[in-house]
Amino acid sequence: MRILSMPLIVATLLVGCRDDSDPTPPDSGTSQQDSGVPGDDAGVPGTDAGLPGDDAGVPGTDAGVPGTDAGVDAGTPEDPLPSGPPVPQGPPNVPEFDPAFPGQTRVPAIQTKTPLDVVEIASGFRNPWAIAFLPDQRMLVTEKATGSLYIVTQQGAKSPKVSGLPAVDARGQGGLLDVEVGPDYATSQLIYWTYSEPRSGGNGLAVARARLVDGALPRVENVQVIFRMMPTLESTLHSGGRMVFTPDGKLFVTLGERSILEGRVQAQDVKSHFGKVVRINPDGTVPQDNPYLSNPEAKPEIWSIGHRNVLSAALDSQNRLWTVEMGPKGGDEVNLTQAGKDYGWPTIGYGEEYSGARIHQSPQAPGMEQPVYYWDPVIAPSGMTIYTGTLFPEWRNNMFIGGLAAQTLVRLMVRNDRVVGEEHLLKNLNARIREVVQGPDGALYLLTDATNGKLLRVTPR
Ligand SMILES: [Ca+2]
Numbered sequence: 001m002r003i004l005s006m007p008l009i010v011a012t013l014l015v016g017c018r019d020d021s022d023p024t025p026p027d028s029g030t031s032q033q034d035s036g037v038p039g040d041d042a043g044v045p046g047t048d049a050g051l052p053g054d055d056a057g058v059p060g061t062d063a064g065v066p067g068t069d070a071g072v073d074a075g076t077p078e079d080p081l082p083s084g085p086p087v088p089q090g091p092p093n094v095p096e097f098d099p100a101f102p103g104q105t106r107v108p109a110i111q112t113k114t115p116l117d118v119v120e121i122a123s124g125f126r127n128p129w130a131i132a133f134l135p136d137q138r139m140l141v142t143e144k145a146t147g148s149l150y151i152v153t154q155q156g157a158k159s160p161k162v163s164g165l166p167a168v169d170a171r172g173q174g175g176l177l178d179v180e181v182g183p184d185y186a187t188s189q190l191i192y193w194t195y196s197e198p199r200s201g202g203n204g205l206a207v208a209r210a211r212l213v214d215g216a217l218p219r220v221e222n223v224q225v226i227f228r229m230m231p232t233l234e235s236t237l238h239s240g241g242r243m244v245f246t247p248d249g250k251l252f253v254t255l256g257e258r259s260i261l262e263g264r265v266q267a268q269d270v271k272s273h274f275g276k277v278v279r280i281n282p283d284g285t286v287p288q289d290n291p292y293l294s295n296p297e298a299k300p301e302i303w304s305i306g307h308r309n310v311l312s313a314a315l316d317s318q319n320r321l322w323t324v325e326m327g328p329k330g331g332d333e334v335n336l337t338q339a340g341k342d343y344g345w346p347t348i349g350y351g352e353e354y355s356g357a358r359i360h361q362s363p364q365a366p367g368m369e370q371p372v373y374y375w376d377p378v379i380a381p382s383g384m385t386i387y388t389g390t391l392f393p394e395w396r397n398n399m400f401i402g403g404l405a406a407q408t409l410v411r412l413m414v415r416n417d418r419v420v421g422e423e424h425l426l427k428n429l430n431a432r433i434r435e436v437v438q439g440p441d442g443a444l445y446l447l448t449d450a451t452n453g454k455l456l457r458v459t460p461r
Contacts, residue, residue: 082108082413082421092376093330094352097363100370103418105350107373110413110421114392115461118426121445122156125453130178130383131437131445135186139445141455142193144175149193151218152455164220166208169198172236180243180251182209182282189213191220192282194241194253202234205241207253209282226284227253227301229273235260238309242384244321250287252321253278256309257345267345268306270298275345277310277323277337279303291340306343306368312384312401313337324384324401327351328359330376334399335369336417344368350376373412373419380405382449383435389442391460402433404449409433409458426458 086106099105122141129144139152147168151159168175174196182190189211197206207227210220229239238256245251257267257275267275270292278301281287292298303321308331312324321337331351335343350363350371364370383402387395399412407430413421426433426446434449444458 081415082110084108087422087424090377094350094376097350097360097376099350099374100364101418103373103420104371105374105376107419107422110411110423112392112411112423112425113394116425117459117461118429119457119459120156121154121455121457122152122158123452123454124158125150125447125455126451127175127449128434128447128453128455129176129449130435131447131455132179132181132191133437133440134181137440139455140179140181140191141447142176142179143453144177145170147176147195149176149179151214156455159218160216162212162218162220164210164223165193166195166223166225167198169196169203169236171196173239174203174236177205177239177241178243180245183245183249190282192226192243192251194243196236196239196241197225197228199232202232203236204232205229205239205253205255207243207251207280207284224284226282227278227280229255230299231272231274233258233260233263233274235263238263238326240307240310242311242313242323244313244315245282246315246319246321248319249282251280251282252303252313253280254310254313254323254325255307256311256326257307259309264346267308268342268347270295270302270305273299273301275307276301276305277303277307277313277321303339304337304341304343306341306345306347307335308345308349311382314384314386314399316386317388317397322384322386322399324381326381327374327378329354329356330378332375332378332381333371334373334401334412334419335371338369342368343371350374351378372417378405379403379408379410380432381410383433383437383447385436385438385444387438387444389438391442400436400444402436402446404432404434407432409436409444409446 087109125143126146127144128141130142132140137154141150141152149162177194179193190209191212192209194207196203206225208223208225210223213219235258237259240255242254255273255276257263263274266272280301286300292302293300308325310323310325314322323335323337325333327333328351331349348363348365348368349360381401382404385400387398401410403410408424409426411423412419431448435447437445439445446456448454
């Protein structure tokens with residue numbers, strides 16, 4: 001693989017050291033792992049007092065182009081499965097926890113054969129978080145910390161800030177997070193975004209939509225908040241925030257458990273939105289086939305429970321929802337995220353507190369779902385896409401996940417809902433990868449998490 005025309009970002013990289021991601025809250029101490037990038041996740045755990053654990057950053061995902069073909073489990077049956085050693089990485093943080101099945105972590109390393117070209121489309125974004133494509137291939141790009149939204153052309157021309165967005169609570173992992181273009185954009189011009197909403201008594205993730213008025217001075221009008229994560233809590237961490245539209249017109253939104261103990265203990269409590277994936281209609285109403293509707297105490301938007309901080313989400317060719325969540329030290333997870341299931345946090349998991357303290361008695365328990373894959377040490381995931389394009393035939397149906405602390409683009413080869421190969425791409429950029437989306441042209445588009453964040457395009461050379 002060769003990288004052309006890409007100025008390298010000089011940064012200190014500690015691979016395999018702590019990678020977690022927590023965004024370093026403003027009050028925290030020095031972050032050793034994070035290359036100087038304020039953003040989020042990196043973290044140094046343990047610096048923030050009062051946190052139970054660690055923190056992980058905010059992963060995200062965007063699912064880019066939903067809908068196309070093959071599921072992640074598709075694949076050519078006659079292809080031999082990869083074999084050999086895993087991607088080089090540090091020793092596990094929690095060696096006493098054994099995987100539930102072979103291939104749940106540290107699968108054989110694989111290598112992309114197609115030479116890559118990485119082009120910088122634009123730079124100067126302050127901790128950008130998400131990309132969404134307009135029908136004409138221009139991109140909406142969010143900046144987490146400033147709460148700003150821009151429209152960027154394929155040639156890199158950046159619009160003035162889109163005006164009319166509500167204020168955000170930008171502390172820690174908060175701010176303006178994901179953005180999506182509505183499925184009926186051609187007629188409605190509706191765009192959707194997630195952000196940390198300042199509230200009396202704290203904050204909480206919110207989903208808003210509005211009509212984008214394009215032009216030399218772009219703005220949004222008729223802003224409507226369609227979902228609010230409840231309860232309101234004073235925390236700058238673990239808000240989740242990725243959105244995925246499904247072809248049947250529903251919207252998944254990933255949420256976190258706020259990291260502090262008061263929130264963490266609500267991750268499996270259906271009376272709270274914390275630590276959940278939710279599913280709503282685009283106007284914020286509740287789909288009548290959601291899984292907890294028969295429980296009058298449950299929040300009706302809930303799709304799945306027991307998550308820590310889900311920062312990545314994408315649909316496969318069967319329109320099933322895959323998510324990646326930021327775990328504690330040694331516990332980032334890939335989950336096939338199904339209706340009404342409990343993904344175990346904080347009862348089970350493969351990691352430990354950043355202090356080294358034990359969180360879980362066991363990584364497995366009856367009635368709780370096992371991750372399809374986990375990382376120990378962690379990558380600090382954010383951003384995800386399942387590749388369906390034609391530019392890279394060898395990547396078809398592979399998962400791509402941004403690595404913040406790991407400063408890499410992770411590629412997972414999946415067969416029959418199991419991960420069978422892993423690659424860490426673009427290590428030579430020395431950049432925290434916040435977002436990965438497949439463009440309409442089949443290229444991958446990335447954002448790097450830095451105070452001078454870059455928008456990159458990856459194509460075959
Ligand atoms: Ca789990």
